[in-house]
Amino acid sequence: MAQASQAIVGDSEFDRDTAVTRRGPGVYDIDLSAGWTITGALNGGYLLAVLGRALADALPHDDPFTISAHYLTASRPGPATVRTDVVRTGRTLSTGQASLFQHDDEGREVERIRVLASYGDLDTLPDDVRTTAKPPAIPPIQQCFGPQDAPGPVPGGSAIADRLFLKLDPATLGWALGAPSGKGEMRSWFGLADGRDADPFSLLLAVDALPPTAFEMGLKGWVPTVELTVHVRCRPAPGPLRVSITTRNLAGGFLEEDAEVWDSADRLVAQSRQLARARLAD
Amino acid sequence: MAQASQAIVGDSEFDRDTAVTRRGPGVYDIDLSAGWTITGALNGGYLLAVLGRALADALPHDDPFTISAHYLTASRPGPATVRTDVVRTGRTLSTGQASLFQHDDEGREVERIRVLASYGDLDTLPDDVRTTAKPPAIPPIQQCFGPQDAPGPVPGGSAIADRLFLKLDPATLGWALGAPSGKGEMRSWFGLADGRDADPFSLLLAVDALPPTAFEMGLKGWVPTVELTVHVRCRPAPGPLRVSITTRNLAGGFLEEDAEVWDSADRLVAQSRQLARARLAD
Numbered sequence: 001m002a003q004a005s006q007a008i009v010g011d012s013e014f015d016r017d018t019a020v021t022r023r024g025p026g027v028y029d030i031d032l033s034a035g036w037t038i039t040g041a042l043n044g045g046y047l048l049a050v051l052g053r054a055l056a057d058a059l060p061h062d063d064p065f066t067i068s069a070h071y072l073t074a075s076r077p078g079p080a081t082v083r084t085d086v087v088r089t090g091r092t093l094s095t096g097q098a099s100l101f102q103h104d105d106e107g108r109e110v111e112r113i114r115v116l117a118s119y120g121d122l123d124t125l126p127d128d129v130r131t132t133a134k135p136p137a138i139p140p141i142q143q144c145f146g147p148q149d150a151p152g153p154v155p156g157g158s159a160i161a162d163r164l165f166l167k168l169d170p171a172t173l174g175w176a177l178g179a180p181s182g183k184g185e186m187r188s189w190f191g192l193a194d195g196r197d198a199d200p201f202s203l204l205l206a207v208d209a210l211p212p213t214a215f216e217m218g219l220k221g222w223v224p225t226v227e228l229t230v231h232v233r234c235r236p237a238p239g240p241l242r243v244s245i246t247t248r249n250l251a252g253g254f255l256e257e258d259a260e261v262w263d264s265a266d267r268l269v270a271q272s273r274q275l276a277r278a279r280l281a282d
Numbered sequence: 283m284a285q286a287s288q289a290i291v292g293d294s295e296f297d298r299d300t301a302v303t304r305r306g307p308g309v310y311d312i313d314l315s316a317g318w319t320i321t322g323a324l325n326g327g328y329l330l331a332v333l334g335r336a337l338a339d340a341l342p343h344d345d346p347f348t349i350s351a352h353y354l355t356a357s358r359p360g361p362a363t364v365r366t367d368v369v370r371t372g373r374t375l376s377t378g379q380a381s382l383f384q385h386d387d388e389g390r391e392v393e394r395i396r397v398l399a400s401y402g403d404l405d406t407l408p409d410d411v412r413t414t415a416k417p418p419a420i421p422p423i424q425q426c427f428g429p430q431d432a433p434g435p436v437p438g439g440s441a442i443a444d445r446l447f448l449k450l451d452p453a454t455l456g457w458a459l460g461a462p463s464g465k466g467e468m469r470s471w472f473g474l475a476d477g478r479d480a481d482p483f484s485l486l487l488a489v490d491a492l493p494p495t496a497f498e499m500g501l502k503g504w505v506p507t508v509e510l511t512v513h514v515r516c517r518p519a520p521g522p523l524r525v526s527i528t529t530r531n532l533a534g535g536f537l538e539e540d541a542e543v544w545d546s547a548d549r550l551v552a553q554s555r556q557l558a559r560a561r562l563a564d
Contacts, residue, residue: 014385038485065350065508065536066508066509066557068350068398068509070348070369070398070399070400070513072369072370087354087393087396088354088355090395093508095354095396097396097398097514102446106539111369111370114369114377114379114398115397116350116379116397117352118352118508118509121339125533125534125535125536126534127534128533129533130499130532131532131533132465132466132529132530132531132532133531133533167441171508226347226348226375226400227348227350227400229350229509229511229555231538231557233531233534233536234533234534247414248413248415249413249414249515250412250413250414251407251410251412251515251516251549251550252404252407252408252409252411252515252516253407253408253410254347254407254515256513256553267533268533271538271555273511273513273553273555275348275513280408
């Protein structure tokens with residue numbers, strides 16, 4: 001099912017750590033890598049990419065066009081199984097469902113995440129582009145800062161930071177200096193640390209790989225994702241991506257994070273929205 | 283499962299036409315009403331509300347918090363069955379899946395729509411509201427226009443227009459006068475024609491009940507929804523809603539429609555995004 005791509009994709013950390021092994025029809029195995037954790041928890045975008053790969057194998061179309069995930073229970077590094085169902089196959093779009101399972105401490109199989117997605121072929125889309133959205137105003141990379149520039153380590157550890165190339169807009173870094181801006185914004189240049197170019201699956205990671213906007217809004221602590229929907233609209237060009245995340249509706253203990261991902265050719269390659277729980281009390 | 287509400291909800295067209303009859307555990311029947319069609323096709327938000335009701339019965343929580351639907355094949359007025367699966371039940375959130383089936387001309391059962399959703403209890407949410415989004419700039423109702431004010435009937439019929447109270451912002455009505463603005467925007471006051479107040483299920487209708495933004499962008503014809511995700515963030519207050527829809531990424535034969543629904547108390551009660559096919563050639 002995999003097709004060669006112009007970008008440098010194939011034998012990278014991201015590919016190895018999201019590769020699933022087909023055990024039989026609709027059943028895939030993987031060892032979820034601890035390399036993609038933040039404060040010990042596996043990143044939701046990494047997990048979505050794993051499920052996305054299984055669906056790409058199960059469906060006749062290769063590229064996720066729209067994919068929604070409901071995060072049920074926290075996944076842990078270690079063995080996991082993905083089970084897929086083909087819902088419908090069409091000429092230009094196919095739809096499938098996938099679930100990630102792990103065994104709990106009592107050896108029972110527990111569902112971690114369920115996904116519903118429609119796939120197509122990005123290479124067959126007409127190139128008529130009438131996007132009116134504009135790329136984010138983010139300073140050049142040299143004027144942005146990554147985890148490596150931080151004064152100290154992230155409390156609880158951040159293995160994922162070693163896998164990513166992240167250079168955040170200083171205007172969204174007040175939280176790291178004890179002075180959050182109060183605005184629900186987070187912007188960053190984004191890539192993979194080993195230089196692998198973006199592809200539709202790494203876009204699923206990119207939309208969930210920045211620090212939470214909640215940090216800039218002065219909230220502390222865990223902002224767990226309840227649901228995440230990603231639209232992949234274009235195969236990303238090689239080179240760094242720009243990710244811009246916005247929160248405008250923090251209310252009732254929940255918030256939304258809207259992410260836009262722009263590639264080096266100034267295309268809006270992915271849009272996502274997630275609903276997350278926000279703990280308001282400090 | 284149904285709870286009394288302060289708003290006028292209960293014996294209205296919308297309630298009657300979205301009520302499902304439980305045949306057995308996880309199986310519900312309904313006769314989809316032709317009253318909710320536009321140019322003969324059943325409105326996607328109406329269908330989502332039907333599925334939403336079935337899930338509210340199947341799950342221990344009553345209110346959709348985040349619900350995603352993939353539209354597989356076109357539904358028709360007439361008999362349909364909804365089958366639900368409980369994915370996970372939790373203390374504050376439960377997750378379920380639902381599918382709508384109908385029989386095709388050969389008598390085979392065909393899946394029309396599949397939904398994945400997480401439900402909770404809107405009444406238990408804390409009232410801490412830090413929404414930074416602002417209500418849409420839309421003129422007062424008296425300065426807006428509905429289908430009843432149109433010069434002629436919608437080609438192909440619009441039964442749904444008789445079920446809705448729609449008063450569109452004249453700034454987004456250029457298309458109706460042969461002069462589309464070119465901007466991907468649509469704004470309207472919204473209610474139900476028989477005066478029923480809004481509730482979480484009618485919000486699922488509201489996000490998909492306006493004319494397509496594509497009309498204002500000069501596109502003609504059918505803009506079928508591939509996928510629709512709605513976040514219901516607050517129980518709406520009685521009185522008319524304001525719906526504002528934006529498209530910023532028309533490209534490659536697809537577009538997104540982002541909808542915000544504001545209630546009479548100036549709360550952002552629902553946010554949605556759909557991915558739709560856009561036919562570019564006139």
